[in-house]
Amino acid sequence: DARVTQTPRHKVTEMGQEVTMRCQPILGHNTVFWYRQTMMQGLELLAYFRNRAPLDDSGMPKDRFSAEMPDATLATLKIQPSEPRDSAVYFCASGGQANTGELFFGEGSRLTVL
């Protein structure tokens, strides 16, 4: 059963600490997205990659957020330093069907910054 895997599922940390979230996309998918979900803003696109190259990270605060794909099976989202306003659920999604644009979502990483 192919699925997007995200770790950690839950993370509680203190303000100023570094946070790294990881995502394993579905094997064979060439597009990976990072979304953030909050009650106030809903689902926001932070960044996305195609064939491991970053295509758009305009939704991401550049001073503290960074996203990378070291290889085709791993995407990372890093926050340094973290702030309370970063508390949210972060979703990774992958896709590979150019004719439909369908995305498959992981179960999310719930981040709480104290």
Added chain:
Amino acid sequence: AQSVTQLGSHVSVSEGALVLLRCNYSSSVPPYLFWYVQYPNQGLQLLLKYTSAATLVKGINGFEAEFKKSETSFHLTKPSAHMSDAAEYFCAVGRGGTSYGKLTFGQGTILTVHP
């Protein structure tokens, strides 16, 4: 630019009643349209999608949606609600070509089903 408006942040129905969740979109190019469902503490799961084929699209769990270009709408319906349909539903718009997969989501509609 693309955008999605979901009318009604909360919808409440009785079990067995018709479910209607409204979605209007804006797109400068022929859109791809999607409905996703999110259950508590889970990721988003695809219900159905429209990608320029038949305008009436059938999805999982008895849901369907109709693409109406003249009304720029893609409303989600189900003839008879079940308790298990209680969840949050998201409408999303995307496009093909080099931007495929880049979806813009609506704010979501929480569906409550009463016994």
